[in-house]
Each structure stands twice: as structure tokens, then as C-alpha cells.
Amino acid sequence: MNKKITVASLLVALGIVYGDIGTSPLYVMKSMLGVNNGYVSKELILGGVSLVFWTLTLQTTIKYVMITLEADNKGEGGIFSLYTLVRKNAKWLIVPAVIGGSTLLADGMITPPVTVTSAIEGLTLVFPIETKGIIIIVISILTVLFMLQRFGTDVIGKVFGPMMVIWFLMLLILGFSQLMQYPSILKALNPYYGLHLLFTSPRSVYILGAVFLCTTGAEALYSDLGHCGKKNIHYTWVFVKVCLVVNYLGQGAYLLLREGKVIDSNPFFLIMPSWFVVTGTMIATIAAIIASQALITGSFTLVSEAIKLNMFPKLQVRYPNDDKGKIYIPAVNYLLYIGCVLLVLKFQKSENMEAAYGLAITITMLMTTILLSQYLSHNKNKKIMSKIVFIIFMIIEVSFLYANLFKFIHGGYVTIIISGALIFLMYIWIYGTKIRKRFNEYATILDFKNHLKSLKEDEELPLYATNLVYLTESQNYKEIERKIIYSIFNKQPKRAKFYWFINVKVTDEPYTTSYSVQTIVPNEAFSIQFIxxxxxxxxxxxxxxxxxxDLVKSGEVKYTPKDYMVGYNGKCVVGDFKFVLLEETLSNESELSRWDNFITSSKLLIKKITVSPAKWFGIDTSVVKIEKVPIIIGNKETITLRRID
Structure with missing residues (x-):
């Protein structure tokens, strides 16, 4: 689904997609200088800028913009969309999908604090602001940003888009003005200088960790594909990359003119004319706020897709705008906000956050490379290309991962802990489902045809509902769970005119809307599968x-409404409804290993605190009956009692 290209759509893309990558000049060169304790050397600057240019070219342009964006699932992007395209190839591919999705979500928590704090610290060049004051400003800005999410990315994109145009033009002009003063910096475009620095500098590993910060937003760019469309990203990236490269060259030129000196301040702000520092810092602050948006919207997309793929607990998903590509998940929004605030309070300064930044996202990129190579090999039948992509980007990303591992003790452990918690949550959900399916008991509904007839004719029982509806996991219309049979015939027998057994099948395509109907007992029991x-x-x-x-009109369901029944909006009356939702509890009679018992109990607990099935399936809660049913998994040894007189 390629979105139409308009000036407005290009602005929205600039406002949503490029915040993270676009604000990297705020901290990349500063971080690189920090590796050398602020000392400016020709080898460091030429080699560092060269590495940044080729990282943007290979990692962002070639891997993500040119190759990965083509692996779209009906216009949707992100690691889970990529997984849905390749999961039929091998079962083990769920592992890189879960790991990659979790690490990207963890990275979404640290991106807003590091970018906003980096920008606000620029104000210290003109105002005497202490660390406590910076923390208060950063938390206030993040609070407003997360509050805006409920209005949808259309509103945010239209506001942020024009500001990002100003930001990128500022990057271009500032960089070009310095480039003109030292044109020799253009030598940095030669990969020789980057490779020379890597193989000769004793601090090359730490330098590589700083360089990687220039491409951390590439994964979010892919996740935001559904928000903006492929062509919008293709067109805007050309403009964005030119502005970024010129600014990096400009910062490099400024530093080379001061070769041999020790510079403690951020070179990004130093290349500004003194009269522009206040204005430039304000623009940088706004751009840093926008940077947070790319990861936030990407997080919404990721979680939504994981939920629909039954890899994550069900959470309420809203669509604030008309476009289904733009979503809002309140629970994710609140959790991200709390995480961001806690990280600001913990690290306090951007240099401390940079130490933690990047480790998680390198893991995400590695996982994407694994899935992408599978996509090229099996889905596109490009075996040789898939091997080339796998080898080249594995070498690059394993190098970045090795460099970023040194950040673990300096704060990287925070994002790894968050990632680990998310991976474990998904494991509970996926493995818990597997345990349930292993022991699910099904019954052939046709075996109970006479039972249904007897129940329907038993006028001693009051009519429970005209239409009685159950949700079933069975995709075979002839079978349903035994717990449903038990609910109908034994647990307060339920007499109804029509019985409906509904199964919802979620497809790998994003916008499928179809259904099939099977008649189990004519004019009495039906099975519907929503696809x-x-x-x-x-x-x-x-x-x-x-x-x-539709079934009443076609005659498949024979129902005559009473004279006193009133239609609604010109629709024919089909009687009243009762949805019976079965809430599972783990029975004491179950026989499970301790681990399986823990996983099953944990999943049931998570289901209680997340969105209810009624809300998830869009069912009017006034017509819902919740029934608790015990899950009996396995069989404990039956004890036979002996009567004594």
C-alpha cells in the first residue's frame, strides 16, 4: 500500500520518521571526541567522519532504505511485519523476531531521554542552568510529548514536519559554512581514512561505539513505514542524508582547524555563530523532541503487530486518525513515559546516557539481518543476494555489537534488562499458548446434535437467549472445545434458538476482511470463521x-421478528444476543511440571490485568456473560475411595 506523494505526506514523513537519525549530529561527534578525552587529532576526525559517512551509506541507505523497505507487508514495516513474511520458512525464526522486537522497544525508552537532554544541555552555553534544572525541563518536555500521542501521528506529523525542514536546513547551512573554511575535510569521504583509524587506533572499539550512534534510528525508520509509506521515505531520505553528511563534514572541518587542542564543549553548538546560539539551541531542542516521536510511533506499531500475531498480551489499540496505519496504544504510551522519566532521573546527563545508548539496537539490527536474508532467499528467491546481504551486514553489525558491549557496565545493562523482561513476557505468552494447545480437548459438535434438539425443546428451561455466541479456538467447524459443550449442557443449561461458534483467524496480511459460514445443524447451530x-x-x-x-435475507436462518420489535437504522431485527466468554483458571487437578505450571499461571495472571476479551473483540459488555472454567492439563493419578462400615 504505497501512499500518495504530496507535500503534506512528505512533511509528515519528515516529522515522524527521521527524528532519531536526524538529531544524531547532536551527540555523535561529541561522543567521538570523548573517546579521546577531548583531544583533537587529524586521524580521529578524518577517520571518524569517514566511518560516519560509510555507516550512513551502508547501514541506513543500502540496508534499510534500499533493501529492507522493499520487504513490506502490504505497506506495513517493522521486524514483526518482516517475520510474518518469512515465518512459514522455519519455526526457529520466531526467536530473532522476539529478540529484535524486544530490544527495539527497549531502545525506544532511552532515545527520548538522550536526545532531549543533549539538546537542553546546549542551553548551558548561554544560560547558567544546573543539572537539576535540566532534568526538570527534560521531564516537562517528555510529559507534554507523551500527552500529545493520544491525538495521533497525523496531528503530530503536521506540526513536526515543518520544524524538521527548518532543522535539516539549519544542519545544511551550518555544516556548509564550516566546510567552506576547510574544504580538505572532503577527504573523509574516502573509506581509507575510516579503515586506517579502525586498524591503527588503540581506542578503535570505543570509536566504533560512538560512530554507531549515527544510524540508531534506521530500525525505527523501517517500523514507521506504515505511518508514512515507502515512497515518502525514499524521497525524503535523499534530502535528509545530504543535510546530515554536510553537517558532519562541517563539524569535522571546525575541529581540524583546531587540531591539537582539547575541546570539552559539544562541537555541534560550537559551529554556530555566537548570535545564533540561542535560536539554534531552541531549534535543536524542538528537533530532539521530534526525535523521540520516531521510536514512540515505531513502538506502537511493533506492539500492535505482536498482539495480532499472538506474541504479546492483548492491549487496547486505538486509531486516532482515519488512516489505519496510524495507531495509539495507551498502555505502551504510559510505560514508555514512566521508563523515560526513570532513565532521566538515573543518568541525569546526556554523556551518561550515551554510554548506555546503542547496545540494544545493535541486537535488533542483527535480528533484522537474519530475517531479511531469509526473506530474500525464500520469498524473493535471490539466494546469492541473500548470502551477500547476510555476510556483509553480519560483519558490520557484529563489529558494532562488539564495540557496544563495552557500554554494558556503563549503563547498557539497563536496556538489556528491559529487553530481557520483554523477551520473557513474550516467551510466557507464546509458550503458555503452546502448553494450552498441547492439552486442549475438542469434541465433535455433530455428536451432540440430539442433545441440542432436546435442550431446545425443553420448555421447563427459560429461553437463555435468541442468539447464544461462543468464541472457539478451533478452526475446524466440526469441532469445539469440551469446555464449551460443558457450558451449554451442564453449567446452567442454556436454551437458545440459535447457537453460534466463532473463530477468529488472523492472517499475515494486514487488512484482510472476510468470513466463512458452515451450517452444523440447519437453522440451529452455525460455525463462523472471521479471516x-x-x-x-x-x-x-x-x-x-x-x-x-445476511443469512436471514438469504433464508439460511429462518427467523420472524415479533410485531413489537423495532428495527435500528433500517436493519432487520435478528433477536437478542448473549456472548458467553469462558475465563480460564488453572485447576488443582492439573499435572504439570513446575516450570509449565509457572508459565501457565503467569499467562492467566497477565490475561486478568490486560484488556478483557469483550473489549478486545468489540463485544457490547451488556450482552456478555463471563463463566469461569477450570483448565485441567494432564491427569493426576485417580484415588479410589473404599467404603467402610
Missing amino acids: LGFRVDQKINLFLHQIIQ
């Missing part, structure tokens, strides 16, 4: 009404 894309809002209540009305 919905992983980005479709599952409004089962509305969908079912529509289907039953």
Missing part, C-alpha cells in the same frame, strides 16, 4: 450482526 488481517480492529459484535442479517 481478519493483523491490523484490522476485531469488532466481532458488529460483524456478527451483519452476517446474521
Whole structure:
């Protein structure tokens, strides 16, 4: 689904996608100087700028913009969309998908603090602000930013887009003005200087860790594909990359003119004319706020896709704008906000945050490379290209990972802990589902045809509902779970005119909306399977009404409304509804290993504190009946009692 190219769409892309990559000049050169304790050497600057240029070219331009964006799933991007394209190739591919998604979400927590703090610290050049004051300003800005999310990325993109144009033009002009003063910096475009620095400098590992910061936003760029469209990203990246490269060259030129000196301040702010420092710092602050947006919107997309793929607990997903590509997940928004605030309070200064920044995202990029090579090999049948892509980017990213591992003790452990917690949460959800499926008991519904007839004719029982609806995991219309049979016939027997057994199948395509109907017992029991894309809002209540009305019109369901019944919005009346949702509890009679028991109990607990099935499936809560059913997994040894007189 390629979105139409307009000036407005290009502005939205600039406002949403490039915040992270676009603000990297704020801290990359500063971090690189910090490796050398602020001492400016020709080898460091020429080699460092060369490494930045070729990292942007190989990692961002070639891997992500040219290759990875082509691996779109009906216009949707991100590591989980890529996984849905390749998961049929091998079961083990779920491992890199889970690891990559978790590390990207963890990185989303540290991107806003590091970018906003870096910009606000620029104000210290003109105002006497202490660390406590900076912390208060940063937290205030983050609070406003996360509050804005509820209005959707359309609103945010339209506001941020023009500001990012100003930001990139500022980068271009400032960089070009310094470049003209020392044109020899253009030698840095030669990869020789970068390779020479890597192989000769005793601090090359730490330099590589600083260089990697220039491309940390590439993964978010891919995740935001659904928000902006492929062509919008292709066109805007040309402009963005030119501005970035010129600014890096400009900072390098400024530093080479001061070769041999020790510089403690951020070179990004030093290349500004003195009269422009206040204005430039304000623009940088706004751009840093926008930088946070790329990871926030990318996080919403990732979690939404993981939920639909049954890899993550169900959370409420909202669509603030008309475009389904733009979503908002309140729970994720609040968790990201809390995480960002805690990180600001812990690290306090941007240099401390930079020490933690980048480790998690290198792991994400490695996982994307694994999935991308599978996509090229199996989906596109480009075996040789897939091997080339795998080898080249594995070498690059393993090098970056090795360099970033040194950040672990300096704060990188924070994002690894967050990533680990998310991986474990997904493991609980995925493995818990696997345990349940292993012991699920199904019954053939046709075996209970006479039971249904007897129940329907038993007038001693009150009519429970005209339409009685159950949700089933069975995709075979002839079978349903035994717990549903038990609920209908034994646990308060439920007499109804029509019985509906609904299964929801989520497809790998994002926007599929179709269904199939099977008649189990004519004019009495029916099975419906909804085939919905992983980005479709599952409004089962509305969908079912529509289907039953169509079945009444076609004569498959014979129902005559009473004279006193009133239609709604010109729609025919199909009687009242009752949805019976079965809430599972782990029975004491279950026989599981301690680990499986822990996983199953944890999943059931998570289900209780996340969004209810009624809300998730869009069911009117006034027609829902919640029934608790015990899950009996395995069979404990039956004890036979002996009667004594």
C-alpha cells in the first residue's frame, strides 16, 4: 500500500520518521571526541567522519532504505511485519523476531531521554542552568510529548514536519559554512581514512561505539513505514542524508582547524555563530523532541503487530486518525513515559546516557539481518543476494555489537534488562499458548446434535437467549472445545434458538476482511470463521450482526421478528444476543511440571490485568456473560475411595 506523494505526506514523513537519525549530529561527534578525552587529532576526525559517512551509506541507505523497505507487508514495516513474511520458512525464526522486537522497544525508552537532554544541555552555553534544572525541563518536555500521542501521528506529523525542514536546513547551512573554511575535510569521504583509524587506533572499539550512534534510528525508520509509506521515505531520505553528511563534514572541518587542542564543549553548538546560539539551541531542542516521536510511533506499531500475531498480551489499540496505519496504544504510551522519566532521573546527563545508548539496537539490527536474508532467499528467491546481504551486514553489525558491549557496565545493562523482561513476557505468552494447545480437548459438535434438539425443546428451561455466541479456538467447524459443550449442557443449561461458534483467524496480511459460514445443524447451530488481517480492529459484535442479517435475507436462518420489535437504522431485527466468554483458571487437578505450571499461571495472571476479551473483540459488555472454567492439563493419578462400615 504505497501512499500518495504530496507535500503534506512528505512533511509528515519528515516529522515522524527521521527524528532519531536526524538529531544524531547532536551527540555523535561529541561522543567521538570523548573517546579521546577531548583531544583533537587529524586521524580521529578524518577517520571518524569517514566511518560516519560509510555507516550512513551502508547501514541506513543500502540496508534499510534500499533493501529492507522493499520487504513490506502490504505497506506495513517493522521486524514483526518482516517475520510474518518469512515465518512459514522455519519455526526457529520466531526467536530473532522476539529478540529484535524486544530490544527495539527497549531502545525506544532511552532515545527520548538522550536526545532531549543533549539538546537542553546546549542551553548551558548561554544560560547558567544546573543539572537539576535540566532534568526538570527534560521531564516537562517528555510529559507534554507523551500527552500529545493520544491525538495521533497525523496531528503530530503536521506540526513536526515543518520544524524538521527548518532543522535539516539549519544542519545544511551550518555544516556548509564550516566546510567552506576547510574544504580538505572532503577527504573523509574516502573509506581509507575510516579503515586506517579502525586498524591503527588503540581506542578503535570505543570509536566504533560512538560512530554507531549515527544510524540508531534506521530500525525505527523501517517500523514507521506504515505511518508514512515507502515512497515518502525514499524521497525524503535523499534530502535528509545530504543535510546530515554536510553537517558532519562541517563539524569535522571546525575541529581540524583546531587540531591539537582539547575541546570539552559539544562541537555541534560550537559551529554556530555566537548570535545564533540561542535560536539554534531552541531549534535543536524542538528537533530532539521530534526525535523521540520516531521510536514512540515505531513502538506502537511493533506492539500492535505482536498482539495480532499472538506474541504479546492483548492491549487496547486505538486509531486516532482515519488512516489505519496510524495507531495509539495507551498502555505502551504510559510505560514508555514512566521508563523515560526513570532513565532521566538515573543518568541525569546526556554523556551518561550515551554510554548506555546503542547496545540494544545493535541486537535488533542483527535480528533484522537474519530475517531479511531469509526473506530474500525464500520469498524473493535471490539466494546469492541473500548470502551477500547476510555476510556483509553480519560483519558490520557484529563489529558494532562488539564495540557496544563495552557500554554494558556503563549503563547498557539497563536496556538489556528491559529487553530481557520483554523477551520473557513474550516467551510466557507464546509458550503458555503452546502448553494450552498441547492439552486442549475438542469434541465433535455433530455428536451432540440430539442433545441440542432436546435442550431446545425443553420448555421447563427459560429461553437463555435468541442468539447464544461462543468464541472457539478451533478452526475446524466440526469441532469445539469440551469446555464449551460443558457450558451449554451442564453449567446452567442454556436454551437458545440459535447457537453460534466463532473463530477468529488472523492472517499475515494486514487488512484482510472476510468470513466463512458452515451450517452444523440447519437453522440451529452455525460455525463462523472471521479471516481478519493483523491490523484490522476485531469488532466481532458488529460483524456478527451483519452476517446474521445476511443469512436471514438469504433464508439460511429462518427467523420472524415479533410485531413489537423495532428495527435500528433500517436493519432487520435478528433477536437478542448473549456472548458467553469462558475465563480460564488453572485447576488443582492439573499435572504439570513446575516450570509449565509457572508459565501457565503467569499467562492467566497477565490475561486478568490486560484488556478483557469483550473489549478486545468489540463485544457490547451488556450482552456478555463471563463463566469461569477450570483448565485441567494432564491427569493426576485417580484415588479410589473404599467404603467402610
